[in-house]
Amino acid sequence: MASAENRCSLCGEPAVARLVEPERRLCAAHFIEDVEARVIAAIRRERMVFPGDRIAVGLSGGKDSTALLLVLHRLLPALGADLVAVTIDEGIAGYREETLRAAEALTAELGVEHAIVTFADLFGDDLDGLLVGREAQGCAVCGVLRRRALAEGVKRVGATRLATGHNLDDEAQSVLMNILRGDLPRLLQDTSTGSPGHFVPRIKPLAVLSEKEIVTYLLLRGYFRDLPECPYAGTALRSEVRTMLAELEHRHPGTMVRLMRFRDGIRESFSLPGPAKALSTCRICGELTSGEVCRVCALLGREER
Amino acid sequence: MQIILPDRSVRTLACTSAPIEEILLELGINPTTVIVVKNGKIVPEDVIATEGDEIRIVRFSHGG
Numbered sequence: 001m002a003s004a005e006n007r008c009s010l011c012g013e014p015a016v017a018r019l020v021e022p023e024r025r026l027c028a029a030h031f032i033e034d035v036e037a038r039v040i041a042a043i044r045r046e047r048m049v050f051p052g053d054r055i056a057v058g059l060s061g062g063k064d065s066t067a068l069l070l071v072l073h074r075l076l077p078a079l080g081a082d083l084v085a086v087t088i089d090e091g092i093a094g095y096r097e098e099t100l101r102a103a104e105a106l107t108a109e110l111g112v113e114h115a116i117v118t119f120a121d122l123f124g125d126d127l128d129g130l131l132v133g134r135e136a137q138g139c140a141v142c143g144v145l146r147r148r149a150l151a152e153g154v155k156r157v158g159a160t161r162l163a164t165g166h167n168l169d170d171e172a173q174s175v176l177m178n179i180l181r182g183d184l185p186r187l188l189q190d191t192s193t194g195s196p197g198h199f200v201p202r203i204k205p206l207a208v209l210s211e212k213e214i215v216t217y218l219l220l221r222g223y224f225r226d227l228p229e230c231p232y233a234g235t236a237l238r239s240e241v242r243t244m245l246a247e248l249e250h251r252h253p254g255t256m257v258r259l260m261r262f263r264d265g266i267r268e269s270f271s272l273p274g275p276a277k278a279l280s281t282c283r284i285c286g287e288l289t290s291g292e293v294c295r296v297c298a299l300l301g302r303e304e305r
Numbered sequence: 306m307q308i309i310l311p312d313r314s315v316r317t318l319a320c321t322s323a324p325i326e327e328i329l330l331e332l333g334i335n336p337t338t339v340i341v342v343k344n345g346k347i348v349p350e351d352v353i354a355t356e357g358d359e360i361r362i363v364r365f366s367h368g369g
């Protein structure tokens with residue numbers, strides 16, 4: 001009977017999860033240990049953190065960034081780095097109030113410095129107001145503005161790196177979406193190094209964990225909350241890719257990890273020195289851009305003064 | 306056995322014993338998108354549920 005054999009491979013206690021590569025079952029305590037060990041191994045392997053770093057976690061208050069803050073709060077002291085949280089309040093009614101409260105409660109409990117940057121403060125209005133008449137573009141507009149707001153938050157708290165809660169599912173979905181859109185530049189784009197004086201390096205320490213592993217970790221540590229979801233639906237392509245990948249992962253375990261390996265392989269074979277893409281500064285706001293006017297100013301319809 | 310679905314509705318299944326994975330697939334739920342809690346404890350989906358068990362399904366993956 002499978003249930004009679006459901007014991008931790010390390011200590012024999014009842015197992016909470018079955019993992020592959022290598023095949024193992026783990027009890028609650030060993031699962032938590034295993035998850036944290038895989039994250040710190042990824043941080044070391046990909047040189048995400050250096051002693052003296054001040055790491056800003058982009059804390060939405062949702063499950064992934066909550067897990068990221070919990071994990072880094074445990075791991076960073078050993079790496080000689082400091083932790084701070086930045087939350088962006090886009091001003092999305094019925095969604096942001098509760099997640100913002102969750103973020104504030106968590107940082108207070110852990111004693112982590114917390115900065116909140118609002119769209120209203122930065123862009124003159126909240127997302128709901130900025131989107132009137134173009135609600136269907138919600139996620140695209142928000143993505144561009146949130147990126148800028150996070151950069152501003154990182155600047156304000158004096159962080160050296162920005163850590164985001166992207167998990168294996170998110171990353172594998174993005175790889176497949178870039179392939180399906182035929183977007184090779186986006187597939188190759190690596191934001192982990194940043195751009196001196198302009199963008200701080202972005203790191204994704206949870207990209208080695210599946211969404212399921214992250215939620216299991218939160219449940220075991222008592223931090224899983226059923227929070228409202230953002231009312232602005234993501235892109236149709238992402239939701240189709242999510243369903244498709246989840247089915248493939250079930251029938252062919254390891255599919256998502258193999259997609260990431262494929263991406264890394266492609267990045268390596270393309271990482272030959274080439275002409276750097278010319279960047280200039282936006283003639284309206286002065287931020288770095290590849291054109292004359294940055295995407296933030298274009299989206300907001302800002303005019304030259 | 307009693308199944309508590311992600312929407313908190315409760316279904317009572319007549320079968321006496323079955324791997325939880327089979328129950329999920331029967332309900333049209335992809336096991337990689339949920340976590341299974343059997344009698345208050347998280348378990349892998351290949352564990353077998355028997356009569357009298359309470360199985361709670363926690364969904365976390367939105368969409369699809």
Ligand SMILES: [Zn+2]
Pocket residue numbers: 008009010011012013026027028029030
């Ligand atoms: Zn154990």
Ligand SMILES: [Zn+2]
Pocket residue numbers: 282283284285286287293294295296297298
């Ligand atoms: Zn601009």
